[in-house]
Amino acid sequence: MRRPKSLNAFDIIASSLSFDLSRLFEERGERMHFMSGALVADIIAKLEEIAGMVSIEATRNGQKGALAISSKVFELTRELVMVQVCKKAGNTAEYRRFCDNELKAGMRGLVVDALPPPVDPDECC
Amino acid sequence: MMGCLPTKQVGRSTHSLNPREAVALAAETSFTVNEVEALYDLFRKLSNSIIKDGLIHKEEFHLALFRNKKTNLFVDRVFDLFDQKGNGVIEFDEFVRSLSVFHPDAPEEQKAGFAFKLYDLRQTGFIERHELKEMVLALLDESDLNITSDAVEMIVDRTFDQADTKGDERIDQEEWNEFVKNNPYVLRNMTLPYLKDLTMVFPSFVIHSEVSEADMVA
Numbered sequence: 309m310r311r312p313k314s315l316n317a318f319d320i321i322a323s324s325l326s327f328d329l330s331r332l333f334e335e336r337g338e339r340m341h342f343m344s345g346a347l348v349a350d351i352i353a354k355l356e357e358i359a360g361m362v363s364i365e366a367t368r369n370g371q372k373g374a375l376a377i378s379s380k381v382f383e384l385t386r387e388l389v390m391v392q393v394c395k396k397a398g399n400t401a402e403y404r405r406f407c408d409n410e411l412k413a414g415m416r417g418l419v420v421d422a423l424p425p426p427v428d429p430d431e432c433c
Numbered sequence: 434m435m436g437c438l439p440t441k442q443v444g445r446s447t448h449s450l451n452p453r454e455a456v457a458l459a460a461e462t463s464f465t466v467n468e469v470e471a472l473y474d475l476f477r478k479l480s481n482s483i484i485k486d487g488l489i490h491k492e493e494f495h496l497a498l499f500r501n502k503k504t505n506l507f508v509d510r511v512f513d514l515f516d517q518k519g520n521g522v523i524e525f526d527e528f529v530r531s532l533s534v535f536h537p538d539a540p541e542e543q544k545a546g547f548a549f550k551l552y553d554l555r556q557t558g559f560i561e562r563h564e565l566k567e568m569v570l571a572l573l574d575e576s577d578l579n580i581t582s583d584a585v586e587m588i589v590d591r592t593f594d595q596a597d598t599k600g601d602e603r604i605d606q607e608e609w610n611e612f613v614k615n616n617p618y619v620l621r622n623m624t625l626p627y628l629k630d631l632t633m634v635f636p637s638f639v640i641h642s643e644v645s646e647a648d649m650v651a
Contacts, residue, residue, distance in 0.1 A: 317592035321568045322622040331498050
């Protein structure tokens with residue numbers, strides 16, 4: 309499998325939420341990051357297993373229509389990767405439920421320390 | 434004897450966009466006249482959110498970007514860069530010209546230049562190693578991401594050594610331009626894709642075009 313894209317320090321800074329002028333125009337995109345020391349192949353396999361799909365860009369039919377999420381893996385150091393998960397389409401509440409219940413539980417074994425706390429709903433709209 | 438003169442200004446606020454200014458700004462930036470007008474609607478909202486004077490103050494800028502008005506390393510830098518005249522407020526022409534840098538059609542050199550100034554925290558004309566580390570730590574701090582300080586050191590050093598080709602412990606504009614050419618992904622937050630079709634993406638920007646055909650003639 310291809311090696312994930314390697315992030316440098318400026319990439320990390322560029323992903324800063326505070327330097328995201330899109331907030332001037334629209335609601336913040338639903339997105340989360342977490343760190344892992346596991347092998348990329350294991351992370352992807354786990355994501356696929358949790359979301360029940362075969363590709364990283366995945367859609368599943370939820371109660372409120374299709375929920376599409378996309379996930380990207382970036383390399384930080386030889387031992388550490390950053391996984392970005394974001395909602396591409398679908399009901400936001402359903403996406404959050406997926407993250408809180410299924411994603412976090414499923415990824416627990418692979419993630420370094422705690423996963424980020426749930427996003428403050430007031431901050432997102 | 435008194436009479437009434439009908440005026441075009443009926444119903445307009447005192448701070449309204451001069452059609453000639455809209456045309457001039459469109460000519461100097463990547464925006465169309467309609468998009469400049471749409472930006473004016475946004476500008477009016479932002480500039481009157483706290484202090485109702487039609488100028489964007491720092492607190493209003495913070496409010497727009499961060500609802501809870503949290504002070505932040507980057508928001509301050511961005512504000513200072515938008516405030517081209519350096520008079521402590523962002524005026525409409527500064528707003529449009531600065532946002533133009535983020536337009537998908539804006540030249541790479543403009544984006545690279547803006548980013549360099551942004552990251553040159555103390556405006557020394559160079560990005561120093563400790564400044565880079567400071568920014569990474571600030572980002573990690575605000576996002577609850579967990580990286581060991583060893584990993585941070587490694588990432589910062591690796592990046593810095595790659596960029597500092599002259600080996601003088603600081604990244605200058607020339608080294609930055611080279612670095613950006615080799616790592617274009619670094620500039621991805623310098624483009625806001627929907628700026629390209631502002632009026633279509635945001636139907637809530639109601640277009641009251643004040644610009645007549647006559648004004649459009651060069």
